[in-house]
Amino acid sequence: MHVADAIEEFQREHKARGSTPRTVKWYGETLRRLLKDHLSENVEALTPFTLSRALNIAGERGIRPATLANYDRALRGFTAWLHGVELLPRDPMKAKKRPVVRWQMKQVATPEEIRTLFELARRDKRYADRNCAILALLAGCGLRAGEVASLKLTDVDWHGSAVKVSGKTGERIVPMDRTTQRLLRRYVTHGRRGNHPNVFLFSGRPIKAMTLTHLLSRMSDRAGFTRRITPHLLRHTAATTYLRNGGDVASLRRILGHATINTTALYLHLVPEDLQTKLERFSPLASAGVK
Structure with missing residues (x-):
């Protein structure tokens, strides 16, 4: 199965679970953005190396650490699902360390x-x-x-x-x-x-x-x-x-x-x-x- 088709199936699975339309849309848009170079490839192309590279490219764009952590969460959910439905023999994100997000006090208006x-x-x-x-x-x-x-x-x-x-x-x-x-x-x-x-x-x-x-x-x-x-x-x-x-x-x-x-x-x-x-x-x- 191609990565693009797998993302669509993943979205349908989320919809069936009762996820909100906004959540389903967010997963689809985020995964397609991160994996745009691999959409026409088979899911076997999603190796630890290619996934790390996708996150590194996103990080180089100057996005906030919290956003990068959300991107990481999207990829983990997707690859765990791929492994669960036996489209991948193992989860390529499982052994990868999560991004470190330093806690910052939220600003408030006076x-x-x-x-x-x-x-x-x-x-x-x-x-x-x-x-x-x-x-x-x-x-x-x-x-x-x-x-x-x-x-x-x-x-x-x-x-x-x-x-x-x-x-x-x-x-x-x-x-x-x-x-x-x-x-x-x-x-x-x-x-x-x-x-x-x-x-x-x-x-x-x-x-x-x-x-x-x-x-x-x-x-x-x-x-x-x-x-x-x-x-x-x-x-x-x-x-x-x-x-x-x-x-x-x-x-x-x-x-x-x-x-x-x-x-x-x-x-x-x-x-x-x-x-x-x-x-x-x-x-x-x-x-x-x-x-």
């Missing part, structure tokens, strides 16, 4: 930066309601840019103050705080123009996730920030603030839509001041009343 973004959004008379609602869903609910862009009017539960979103791990219900609900309602009832089922529109058509990134980039420049605020940075901000204010990892996982609790636990990067405050509150000495 309260001053968030206030400035909303101030700038309100100055845009034409799109003030829309942009404030977008900012609220990104920073208040921790939604991904793609989840905000694909949100439909029927996904909003006004009575329950929640939205149904479709993310990487499927559909989930995300609660809205009162401020986010108020800003979203104001946009839908006053600032929205058009009959499309999607909530957020630009010139009568659904807004795109990349447009949200460009929007925040322009706002960052106008504000004179020394860094670009991105939708994902606002997602980090929502998650970190939730934990700092006493939220638990299990419920945060449901809000963010992570596949595993381990991903959510990465947000437990509280600064020493946070840990000191929690130690003062929850120390057994304080509970015993020791002076």
Whole structure:
């Protein structure tokens, strides 16, 4: 079987397992990108050498270590499947060491930066309601840019103050705080123009996730920030603030839509001041009343 045909079969297998369409698409695009020089060859061409070379070429393009680790994960899943269905006598990735990804503290936006973004959004008379609602869903609910862009009017539960979103791990219900609900309602009832089922529109058509990134980039420049605020940075901000204010990892996982609790636990990067405050509150000495 040719590599290209095997990738298609691998995608069909993932779909049958219940993987989301986004996951199935990601595997296909990633594997074809990495193995583009071998697509017309038989799967036996996937040796430890050729796979290492594919990863090395990707690494030389200056991609982030985390992205390279994801590429490695895609190849491991593919070759393990090839071995499992007996298309390869052994898994060529099994003995290969995984890329080392050094942990880095996730950046978050400061309260001053968030206030400035909303101030700038309100100055845009034409799109003030829309942009404030977008900012609220990104920073208040921790939604991904793609989840905000694909949100439909029927996904909003006004009575329950929640939205149904479709993310990487499927559909989930995300609660809205009162401020986010108020800003979203104001946009839908006053600032929205058009009959499309999607909530957020630009010139009568659904807004795109990349447009949200460009929007925040322009706002960052106008504000004179020394860094670009991105939708994902606002997602980090929502998650970190939730934990700092006493939220638990299990419920945060449901809000963010992570596949595993381990991903959510990465947000437990509280600064020493946070840990000191929690130690003062929850120390057994304080509970015993020791002076």
